[in-house]
Amino acid sequence: MPVSPDPSAIEEMPLPGQGLAVAAESLYLINLLLLPGLAFLALLWLYQRHRATAPPLARQHLRQTLSASLWAGVLLIIANLLILILGGYDKASIWVMVILYFTTVHATLVMLGILGLARALAGQPYAYPLVGKLLP
Amino acid sequence: MQLQYKSQAVAKPYFIAAIALFAGQILFGLILGLQYVIGDFLFPAIPFNVARMVHTNLLIVWLLFGFMGAAYYLVPEETETELHSPLLAHVLFWVFLIAGVLTVAGYLAVPYATLAELTGNELLETMGREFLEQPLPTKLGIVVVALAFLYNIGMTLLKGRKTAITLILLMGLIGLAVLFLFAFYNPSNLVKDKYFWWWVVHLWVEGVWELILGAILGFVLLKITGVDREVIEKWLYVIITLTLVTGIIGTGHHYYWIGPPGYWQWWGSVFSALEPIPFFALTIFCFNMVNRRRRQHPNKAATLWALGTGVMAFLGAGVWGFLHTLAPVNYYTHGTQITAAHGHMAFYGAYVMVVLTMISYAMPILRGREVNPERSQVLEMWSFWLMTVSMVFITLFLTAAGILQVWLQRIIPNPQPFMAVQDQLAMFYWMRWLAGVVFFAGLAVYLYSFFAKDKPEAIEAGEAHPSVT
Structure with a gap:
């Protein structure tokens, strides 16, 4: 009679697509923290390559991280540029706003990535609040 | 519910004292906050420098009470044996409490210079340095208490089971005691003085205290999630390695402008830029363990505090630390309200919250039940949100004040003097004070949660004590 597997061992086995899901979330965080742009391109490539064939868990994480990365680009780059263009660099109030805005938005995006x-x-899906929907 | 080991009961007075001193710290924080905008508020009864000293010293003392209480609670359970000497733990509690209260009373009762004279500072001059203001007898008392405490914990560990959690905790506690010895080294050369002063201050909070934080959090997560000990231990090893690798040389971020060689600007910048990594790992650790939990522990409040510790420690110590840690940035921001913003959120997120996590988990058991009644937990979770959200606002207002301060004092072509700038920051100081009042309200709710009982109809409906699933 075959020996039944250890239940704790089953729990530790990765689920289908879990590796890809972890890679997607990691690239999202690397894009924000270490290699902006390059990590996004890698995430885009991963998304293009696996979006049709990946298991549901991986597909969900790929879609969420790509969407959140695009939103991050809008929130951090375009919004920041707009503030600077409209107000210029030579006012204390602009610096107070820009630094607070950048710090809070960036930290929030990183925190969402950590949760993801x-x-x-843990092999579970995650929907990013607000930034999880792809841009129109 | 019975304690697994009777001697764990010694933790209870430590936790009660910690909470009482915490309340005192916040009260003095509110006084200080008002003194920023109403300069002579309570003067001359409580001058600004005295209020500040009491605020910061109470923080350190109550956190130490919390760490000791946590150690006395978790070590018997981890080592699977009774504490070596519960009597010694009780004696040390009273010695430490009396010394702490007398010290604060001394700060408030007599001028600081008189206190130095009365307590024999001329025998070994250790007073007058930020955070290490304690008179010589208090400092000696701290050493005696720390050594006897380590003896008690060490002997318990020797006779019992050794786990990664207890070994990491012991490493942290030994580091805490050894590094405090630099409080006795006070050279007349100012550069050397500040250089070694940071060995206590920095290497405590960005070094060995993080080990204590990791051990306490690991213990609570082990209990409330039921995740394999092996998994938790692996995470802890990674976190403490990252902490020590980045934090020790990261001390260099304090050496930029105080006289040590210029290479510290590189070493300090590079290593302290890496210091958020252990906090990043800590946050993933907390959420990962809760996501993989094997049981739904009924103590929801403790789970919330544990998750909050990860998040707030990352934001306060990691993000707000990184914000001003690189030498070229720190050239402008050094010693401004940006440092105060970082200090407030980092201390709250990393150390206040981890002690409250432990109290939240252990206190109900110390009071003879597995968890608090539902209403009490709801109140505690309200207090969590009130204190945490208000701390976020305190940090944001102080950051805004700091940016404006840098601009007016260090950027514009005709920089303004310090006090002239302070006047212009008043709006942010008022908003910070209001956020402080909300924090105090959160603390009041927290204190009340210990006495809250379920309404009779809830008890009848059986909602009061949800069972473990």
Whole structure:
């Protein structure tokens, strides 16, 4: 009679698509923290390559991270440029706004990525609040 | 519910004292906050420098009470044996409490210079340095308490089971005691003085205290999630390695402008830029463990505090630390309200919250039940949100004040003097004070939650004590 597998071992086995989900969440975070642009391109490539064939868990994480990355680009780059263009650099109030805006938005986006990565590591789906829907 | 080991009960007075001193710290924080905008508020009874000293010293003392209480609670359970000497733990509690209260009373009762004279500072001059203002007898008392405490914990560990959690905790506690010895080294050369002063201050909060934080959080997560010990231990090893690798040389971010060689600007910038990484890992650790939990622990409040610790420690210590840690940025921001913003959120997120996590988990058991009644937990979770959200606002207002301060004092072509700039920051100081009042309200709700009982109809409906699933 075959020996039944250890239940804790089953739980530790990665789910289908979990590796890809972790990779997507990691690239989202690397894009924000270490290699902006390059990591996004890698995420885009991963999305293009696996979006049709990946297991549902991976597909969900790929879609969410790509959408959140696009929103991050809008929120951090375009919005910041707009503030600077409209107000110029030579006012204290502009600096107060820009630094507070950049810090809070960037930290929030990173925190969402941490939650997403923790979910991916646990083999669970994660929907980014607000920034999880792809741009129109 | 019974304690697993009777000697764990010694943790209870430590936790009660910690909470009482916490309340005192916040009260003095509110006094200070008002003194920023109403300069002579409570003067001359409580001058600004005294209020500040009491605010920061109470923080350190109550956190130490919390760490000791946490150690006395978790070590018997981890080592699977009774504490070596519960009596010694009780004696040390009273020694430490009396020394702490007398010290604060001394700060408030007599001028600081008189206190130095009365307490024999001329025998070994250790007073007068920020955070290490304690008179010589208090400092000696801290050493005696720390050594006897380490003896008690060490002997318990020797006779019992050794786990990664207890070993990391012990490493942190030994580091805490050893590094405090630099409080006795006070050279007349100002550069050397500040250089080694940071060995206590920085290497405590960005070094060994993080080990204590990791051990306490690991213990609570182990209990409330039921995740394999092996998994938790692996995470802890990674986190403490990252902490020590980045934090020790990261001390260099304090050496930029105080006289040590210029290479510290590189070493300090590079290593302290890496310091958010252990906090990043800590946050993933907390959420990952809760996501992988094998049981739904009924203590929802403790779970919330544990998750909050990860998030707020990352934001306060990691993000707000990084904000002003690179030498070229720090050249402008050094010693401004940006530092105060970072200090407030980092201390709250990393150390206040981890002690409250432990209290939230252990206190109900110390009071003879597995978890608090539903209403009490709801109130505690309200207090979590009130204190945490108000701390976020305190940090944001102080950051705004700091940016404006840098601009007016260090950027514009005709920089203004310090006090002239302070006047222009008043709006942010008022908003910070209001956020502080909300924090105090959160603390009041927290204190009340210990006495809240479920309404009779809820008890009849059986909602009061949700069972473990």
